[in-house]
Amino acid sequence: MKNILFVDDEQELLDSLRARLYKHRHEWDMTFVASGEEAIATFEKHTIDLIVSDVRMPGMDGGQLLSLVKQRSPTTVRIIVSGYSDPVQAARLTSLAHQYVAKPCNGQQLENIIERCFNLQALLSQESLRGVVGRIGKLPAMPKTYGRLQTALAQPQVTAGEIGDIVNSDAAIATKVLQITNSAFFRLRKPMVRIKDAVTYLGFATIRNLVLSAEIVSQWNESKDVFDVDPDRLQDHAHHAAAACKSLAGGRAAPDDAWLAGFLHDIGYWILVQECPAQLAQALELSRAEGLPLFECERQTTGSTHAEIGAYLLGLWGLPYTVVEAVAMHHTPRVVTPHGYDLVSALAVSHALLDPAHSHALTGAGGNAADLDDGYLKAVEAPFDWEEAQRRVQASAESTN
Numbered sequence: 233m234k235n236i237l238f239v240d241d242e243q244e245l246l247d248s249l250r251a252r253l254y255k256h257r258h259e260w261d262m263t264f265v266a267s268g269e270e271a272i273a274t275f276e277k278h279t280i281d282l283i284v285s286d287v288r289m290p291g292m293d294g295g296q297l298l299s300l301v302k303q304r305s306p307t308t309v310r311i312i313v314s315g316y317s318d319p320v321q322a323a324r325l326t327s328l329a330h331q332y333v334a335k336p337c338n339g340q341q342l343e344n345i346i347e348r349c350f351n352l353q354a355l356l357s358q359e360s361l362r363g364v365v366g367r368i369g370k371l372p373a374m375p376k377t378y379g380r381l382q383t384a385l386a387q388p389q390v391t392a393g394e395i396g397d398i399v400n401s402d403a404a405i406a407t408k409v410l411q412i413t414n415s416a417f418f419r420l421r422k423p424m425v426r427i428k429d430a431v432t433y434l435g436f437a438t439i440r441n442l443v444l445s446a447e448i449v450s451q452w453n454e455s456k457d458v459f460d461v462d463p464d465r466l467q468d469h470a471h472h473a474a475a476a477c478k479s480l481a482g483g484r485a486a487p488d489d490a491w492l493a494g495f496l497h498d499i500g501y502w503i504l505v506q507e508c509p510a511q512l513a514q515a516l517e518l519s520r521a522e523g524l525p526l527f528e529c530e531r532q533t534t535g536s537t538h539a540e541i542g543a544y545l546l547g548l549w550g551l552p553y554t555v556v557e558a559v560a561m562h563h564t565p566r567v568v569t570p571h572g573y574d575l576v577s578a579l580a581v582s583h584a585l586l587d588p589a590h591s592h593a594l595t596g597a598g599g600n601a602a603d604l605d606d607g608y609l610k611a612v613e614a615p616f617d618w619e620e621a622q623r624r625v626q627a628s629a630e631s632t633n
Contacts, residue, residue: 268292483573500542
């Protein structure tokens, strides 16, 4: 049974949640407390699998509470519910929580988020995946500059100048960030030459994503020359997927998260190339010979897929749960219960609509088996139809080339 802790100073809201979630009493052991201090006391007595906390509370606020939980119980899934519209505060809170839920939030939405968090946790802890990860000699550490940014963004009073100083501390990263910022994708009116100006113009979340992409690209360039795996092709596919996914942002798929999920969705291939080249070669051969999607062949030869391995790594790095979930499910979006159009949907649809020239990171491999269409978009209540989705993805490809 999963132990869940709900924290909010509004007793009426806690009572409403208790009534709403009563049907889960045989699978979830739920505790409801009215302050951060009570929550910490609960952690000292029990193992908590997931915590849901409001932000604005007297005494210890939700940000302070989740910061302590992150330190003391890093395996606990952290969900924060907030009415903040300030992007600086939002960036701080998303660095502390796995899931950021905006108010007003209805019970059904929160129930769906909790279920999906547990489903993802189960997927990434399955024995076959742990076996694959256990055979891998060394999982890549979180990129250094990105890690420093995450720590800085957790500070409530961080400034654009301080973020700029972190990026500027690595000349190669700063140069790459400015190169990406000045690309056609962002359509700036005049060239951006200072990191601080880029931070102010693009915002903390976008800069954080650009830094992560720049550091990952530098590591991709160190990939082994294996079979048809070309680092340049990995990068090209990543950039096209990022642009395509961002073009389909909407509903609960935020543009910054959509871009990041698209860019990172195939990061598992980088690990397989480095650590499991023989099994990946077998999967490629099987995919070509049988006409099967490559991710299905990967499961046969390695015991897991690049999507799951990549999601596992991103989870260890502390990336947003929505991004980790989308990466894990981008070939199999129908296995999660939809509650409106979200990042899983955006990534899966954009991946399905990519031009064949950019539709896969590995040449000659089978494609996506998600079998998505206009009916799927209607089922997840997407803010556009299939024809509009195709138009957006095509426009994103033109802006990326």
